[in-house]
Amino acid sequence: MAVQDKLGAEDLKQYYNAADGIRLSPGWLGGEEEASPELAPYLWRWSEVEPLVLKSGEVVTPDRDVERRTMRLATPGLKRGTTHTLIAALQLLLPGECAPAHRHTPTAIRWILKGHGAYTTVQGDKCYMEPGDLILTPSWTWHDHTNEGTEPMIWLDGLDVPLVRYLKANFYEPFPEDQQPVTGVGDSVRKYASGSLKPTWGEADAPYSPLWHYKWDRTYDALTNLAELGSDPFDDVSMEYTDPSTGGPVLRTMTCRIQLIRPGIQTKAHRHTSSKIYQVFRGSGYTVIDGQRFDWTEGDFFIVPSWAWHEHASTSDGEAILFSIQDIPIMKSMALYREEPYTEHAGHQPVTSQFNTGS
Numbered sequence: 001m002a003v004q005d006k007l008g009a010e011d012l013k014q015y016y017n018a019a020d021g022i023r024l025s026p027g028w029l030g031g032e033e034e035a036s037p038e039l040a041p042y043l044w045r046w047s048e049v050e051p052l053v054l055k056s057g058e059v060v061t062p063d064r065d066v067e068r069r070t071m072r073l074a075t076p077g078l079k080r081g082t083t084h085t086l087i088a089a090l091q092l093l094l095p096g097e098c099a100p101a102h103r104h105t106p107t108a109i110r111w112i113l114k115g116h117g118a119y120t121t122v123q124g125d126k127c128y129m130e131p132g133d134l135i136l137t138p139s140w141t142w143h144d145h146t147n148e149g150t151e152p153m154i155w156l157d158g159l160d161v162p163l164v165r166y167l168k169a170n171f172y173e174p175f176p177e178d179q180q181p182v183t184g185v186g187d188s189v190r191k192y193a194s195g196s197l198k199p200t201w202g203e204a205d206a207p208y209s210p211l212w213h214y215k216w217d218r219t220y221d222a223l224t225n226l227a228e229l230g231s232d233p234f235d236d237v238s239m240e241y242t243d244p245s246t247g248g249p250v251l252r253t254m255t256c257r258i259q260l261i262r263p264g265i266q267t268k269a270h271r272h273t274s275s276k277i278y279q280v281f282r283g284s285g286y287t288v289i290d291g292q293r294f295d296w297t298e299g300d301f302f303i304v305p306s307w308a309w310h311e312h313a314s315t316s317d318g319e320a321i322l323f324s325i326q327d328i329p330i331m332k333s334m335a336l337y338r339e340e341p342y343t344e345h346a347g348h349q350p351v352t353s354q355f356n357t358g359s
């Protein structure tokens with residue numbers, strides 16, 4: 001190396017020792033800075049997850065100590081996270097229970113899986129949860145969950161906790177009462193869910209969508225209408241939930257997507273710089289991730305790490321619907337988002353292995 005030739009071996013050693021003594025590290029000697037852990041894709045089966053989530057009802061009760069009864073999707077290689085930026089957890093709320101009000105800087109979404117008769121209150125707005133609904137809890141908004149029905153309620157929580165912790169910006173505050181005062185019922189839906197119309201007054205200037213409840217019937221209508229018109233080669237009939245005031249993603253750190261894979265469709269492979277957590281809302285099929293085949297069926301969860309090749313396929317006897325959260329908005333805000341199509345083998349990866357739980 002040219003620089004080293006100028007000093008004798010002894011002087012060079014002294015130089016490095018002196019630098020080390022005052023905590024300077026020569027960049028030209030190589031070595032990596034701290035990096036986030038390498039993640040392998042993973043899949044959780046609903047048939048295995050659901051019984052343990054239901055059983056968690058016998059283990060703890062949400063109160064001011066426990067706050068939330070959640071079971072996290074804990075990816076191998078991470079301590080408690082699901083990807084390096086996001087976590088997903090299954091939350092169970094039994095009839096008559098209330099998960100008390102609080103707020104935190106991490107942003108959350110709820111993707112409702114099972115049950116009826118429970119609601120989440122977000123900043124005073126009571127949102128009744130039905131399967132297939134998406135409910136947002138943007139950064140620093142008050143939220144509490146109550147089940148006034150007769151069935152156990154289960155939903156998926158998605159949060160950007162690992163990212164916010166890494167950025168040292170994690171703050172939390174409990175609300176003085178278990179429930180915050182209710183100021184409206186479904187008001188964000190009534191004001192903003194029409195999509196193409198919004199009130200002329202009270203312009204929201206919050207850094208997130210003023211609509212925070214996306215009802216399943218509208219979502220499914222949108223998907224089936226789009227299915228008649230077109231599709232994406234990598235994701236088939238794929239839609240992004242949007243902030244009606246900007247047309248952009250619903251949250252600053254996470255975007256939520258819903259995609260319908262028509263019966264018998266196999267998409268082409270691509271990769272992009274975002275991490276993704278999927279829930280199989282309906283149907284069955286498989287996803288090939290970096291050459292490994294992950295077979296999935298209704299209710300399963302799986303992750304696709306950043307920059308991993310992936311392609312999806314549904315079985316021929318029915319449509320499949322995948323919900324996902326992805327950290328694309330972070331990557332785009334830093335101009336770090338890139339995407340690449342897989343060009344060999346007509347766009348399909350050779351399958352070299354098959355995922356089994358515990359493998």
Ligand code: 1HN
Pocket residue numbers: 068070089091099104108143157159161
């Ligand atoms: C949280 O506040 C909720 O409010 C759910 O329902 C899951 C996981 C990690 C940190 C905070 C909730 C959470 C969470």
